[in-house]
Amino acid sequence: MFTLTRRALGASALLATPALAQSGFPARNVTIVVPFAPGGSTDVVSRLMAERMTQTLGRPVQVENRPGANTVIGAEYVARAQPDGYTLLMSSGTTLTINPIIQRNLPYRIEDFSPISLATTYPFAVIARPDGPRSVQELIDRAKARPGTITYGHNGPTTLTNVAMLMVLEKLGLRMQDVTYRGDAAAMNDFVAGNLDLLVVAGSTAVPVQRNGQGRILGWTSARRMPQTPDVPAFAEFAPGLEALSWFGLLAPARTPQNAIDTLHNAAKEALTDARLKERLDAEAQTIIGSTPAEFAQFLSQQQELWRPTLARMEVPLN
Numbered sequence: 001m002f003t004l005t006r007r008a009l010g011a012s013a014l015l016a017t018p019a020l021a022q023s024g025f026p027a028r029n030v031t032i033v034v035p036f037a038p039g040g041s042t043d044v045v046s047r048l049m050a051e052r053m054t055q056t057l058g059r060p061v062q063v064e065n066r067p068g069a070n071t072v073i074g075a076e077y078v079a080r081a082q083p084d085g086y087t088l089l090m091s092s093g094t095t096l097t098i099n100p101i102i103q104r105n106l107p108y109r110i111e112d113f114s115p116i117s118l119a120t121t122y123p124f125a126v127i128a129r130p131d132g133p134r135s136v137q138e139l140i141d142r143a144k145a146r147p148g149t150i151t152y153g154h155n156g157p158t159t160l161t162n163v164a165m166l167m168v169l170e171k172l173g174l175r176m177q178d179v180t181y182r183g184d185a186a187a188m189n190d191f192v193a194g195n196l197d198l199l200v201v202a203g204s205t206a207v208p209v210q211r212n213g214q215g216r217i218l219g220w221t222s223a224r225r226m227p228q229t230p231d232v233p234a235f236a237e238f239a240p241g242l243e244a245l246s247w248f249g250l251l252a253p254a255r256t257p258q259n260a261i262d263t264l265h266n267a268a269k270e271a272l273t274d275a276r277l278k279e280r281l282d283a284e285a286q287t288i289i290g291s292t293p294a295e296f297a298q299f300l301s302q303q304q305e306l307w308r309p310t311l312a313r314m315e316v317p318l319n
Contacts, residue, residue: 035074
């Protein structure tokens, strides 16, 4: 889906501290706005990066959750913020891949943001309860035997989480009942309580669930198996050509001064080379990218080209 790999990080991170002293930025706290509720995968990545960026920038980098309206509330807030580098957005695929395609009256555009760095890409996991199907084939058999009765939870009907699951169902010729939640944490509570058959989430939620025995990862929406769970198949093994990845990326409001963008990019890039952060993200099935602003802008354009025909074919409703 995108040609950037871990090599985008380079052999070593840029040394940001001398540049900070010369630019005079930042002079106060920096806020990363997360357009999801606390506890989800976007929140996890943001807080991990904020902690390391605080050390690099020499000023606190804090995370502020502004969930709602399929990430529109948080994204619009940043798009309208003062373009000075102190208010940032940690976007996911939903915010700048799906919403610009399906929302008629979206109060922001991709052009309202200045890319800083594409942080990570990742597939979604489909998790079953411990008493549920033990394999993808068993899930297929159950779903075909009882069309429309198996339930799965996700964080919004037009989020990339649900779109990825719709792609899985389309490719496998299955029909299930979706249940929408405001965030991963709320969906997880119902799943653990036994009110959902399946849960569709990122690896930051899925891997701990399997490790704790609360559920079983049946498959990933990736083209290949994830090294973190080598025994878990990719759905592409049952539906060739299937791949649905999301991403996390850091952006500022458009017209943010270049010196602030450069400083923030260097800090984000350095954060992504942190050994503890890399270990955590690897464990959660995320691929670290650490792109340049220009590479991130190219990626956003490619995402539009990729998903627009896919969403049209799947008849995802326009909002």
